Amino acid sequence: MTETILSPMSLLAELTHRCPLQCPYCSNPLALEPRQNELSTAEWISVLDQAAEMGVLQVHFSGGEPMSRPDLPELIRHAVGLGLYTNLITSGVLLNEKTFPALVEAGLDHVQLSFQDIDTANAELVGGMKGAQARKIEAARLVAADGMPLTLNFVIYRENAARVPQMLEAAVQMGARRVEIAHTQYYGWGLANREALMPTAAQLEQTTEAVEAARKKYEGRLTIDYVTPDYYADRPKPCMGGWGRRFINISPSGRVLPCHAAETIPNVAFPDVKHDTLDHIWREAPLFTMFRGTDWMPQPCRSCDQREKDWGGCRCQALALAGDAAATDPVCARAPDHERVKAVLDTLPAEPPPFRYRRYARATDEVG
Amino acid sequence: MSADLTDDSIIRFARGVRLQHDRVRERWIIQAPERAFIPDPIAAEVLKLVDGTRTLGQIIADLASRFAAPVDVIGRDVHVMVTDLMTRQVLVA
Numbered sequence: 001m002t003e004t005i006l007s008p009m010s011l012l013a014e015l016t017h018r019c020p021l022q023c024p025y026c027s028n029p030l031a032l033e034p035r036q037n038e039l040s041t042a043e044w045i046s047v048l049d050q051a052a053e054m055g056v057l058q059v060h061f062s063g064g065e066p067m068s069r070p071d072l073p074e075l076i077r078h079a080v081g082l083g084l085y086t087n088l089i090t091s092g093v094l095l096n097e098k099t100f101p102a103l104v105e106a107g108l109d110h111v112q113l114s115f116q117d118i119d120t121a122n123a124e125l126v127g128g129m130k131g132a133q134a135r136k137i138e139a140a141r142l143v144a145a146d147g148m149p150l151t152l153n154f155v156i157y158r159e160n161a162a163r164v165p166q167m168l169e170a171a172v173q174m175g176a177r178r179v180e181i182a183h184t185q186y187y188g189w190g191l192a193n194r195e196a197l198m199p200t201a202a203q204l205e206q207t208t209e210a211v212e213a214a215r216k217k218y219e220g221r222l223t224i225d226y227v228t229p230d231y232y233a234d235r236p237k238p239c240m241g242g243w244g245r246r247f248i249n250i251s252p253s254g255r256v257l258p259c260h261a262a263e264t265i266p267n268v269a270f271p272d273v274k275h276d277t278l279d280h281i282w283r284e285a286p287l288f289t290m291f292r293g294t295d296w297m298p299q300p301c302r303s304c305d306q307r308e309k310d311w312g313g314c315r316c317q318a319l320a321l322a323g324d325a326a327a328t329d330p331v332c333a334r335a336p337d338h339e340r341v342k343a344v345l346d347t348l349p350a351e352p353p354p355f356r357y358r359r360y361a362r363a364t365d366e367v368g
Numbered sequence: 369m370s371a372d373l374t375d376d377s378i379i380r381f382a383r384g385v386r387l388q389h390d391r392v393r394e395r396w397i398i399q400a401p402e403r404a405f406i407p408d409p410i411a412a413e414v415l416k417l418v419d420g421t422r423t424l425g426q427i428i429a430d431l432a433s434r435f436a437a438p439v440d441v442i443g444r445d446v447h448v449m450v451t452d453l454m455t456r457q458v459l460v461a
Binding site for chain 1: 382383384385388390391392393397399401402404454455456457
């Protein structure tokens with residue numbers, strides 16, 4: 001059976017891995033790309049041209065901190081000219097009255113601004129940057145004052161889970177139109193810090209209740225996107241809406257990936273935009289075809305009535321938890337490896353261990 | 369919110385939201401922060417008339433004449449639809 005290849009809807013452009021913050025749940029891979037490996041402006045322009053031609057509708061400029069790239073306004077302007085919806089995913093620490101006007105002038109559609117916590121001391125402990133919170137609050141003020149739609153993003157973990165109601169209240173006060181209450185996803189740095197970050201079942205329940213209450217309270221004023229930690233679920237998430245169905249991720253060095261964690265997948269070549277076209281990669285690169293559709297699925301997915309709803313869950317999570325990227329996502333209660341998820345939750349330490357902060361490997365580590 | 373909506377209300381898209389033709393998939397889409405909605409064909413006809421100057425009443429009259437349908441029937445449907453899209457922060461009045 002030949003799988004239907006849809007046109008991608010959404011492009012995540014990870015312009016750089018450089019970032020002033022060091023959040024221990026960062027979605028970037030453990031091996032961060034140094035600046036000298038980053039795509040040039042011309043290469044990014046070509047990526048945007050190809051993406052629009054293929055049917056991408058929205059481009060998300062992310063990182064690292066995308067505002068570390070001086071060509072960001074130029075890239076936004078180019079994307080706007082192509083009819084792409086432009087979204088900036090930023091920590092906000094470089095967004096100020098000197099840098100923001102160029103983004104507005106370029107035609108930026110929307111800003112997603114991340115907060116590590118609503119409690120300043122803990123936020124700055126987690127981000128590893130003194131003074132970051134005040135800069136973020138100022139960034140939010142500038143975006144809201146302009147009238148550009150603003151989403152606040154809060155990643156939820158053990159230490160800040162109790163403060164979800166205050167986060168939602170703050171989002172309204174800061175003039176956000178959307179807020180993401182997103183429990184940590186356990187890949188990359190998040191996986192490395194899982195024991196320090198994972199909330200308890202009771203904490204998860206509290207955050208769910210807080211979100212449901214706020215949805216009623218702020219209906220029509222605040223859209224709340226809520227992402228749960230899937231370790232507590234018994235059905236897997238339809239990761240990326242299915243592998244190679246809707247979503248393309250471009251890494252800072254130009255690797256083309258079905259999701260931002262896909263560089264963990266072993267025994268497959270990583271295609272990149274320096275050596276091939278985006279369209280050819282999307283249609284034919286083994287990295288994209290290997291888990292597209294349902295043909296690759298093992299049992300119990302293959303005969304499951306959910307197979308075209310959850311698409312077998314998350315490949316990177318299957319790899320991380322079951323040791324096999326082609327396994328059923330162990331989050332699924334029907335998966336042979338489901339016990340491994342329970343084992344992680346049953347052995348969480350009473351006292352969280354210290355964070356392993358997101359940092360570039362030292363030069364000595366790289367050669368050693 | 370719906371209580372505020374009358375035929376004199378001027379309807380416009382919220383900042384950061386727009387109706388756009390998707391050339392590759394040959395359909396209309398609503399582009400919004402980090403999501404895209406697919407309007408049904410009737411909603412698309414309504415949204416094509418939302419330009420920040422027309423009133424809701426003018427939009428309804430236009431649709432009623434083009435589709436040769438009673439104004440009160442079209443009007444009721446359009447009010448429901450616009451109220452829903454306001455709740456979803458697509459439109460503002």
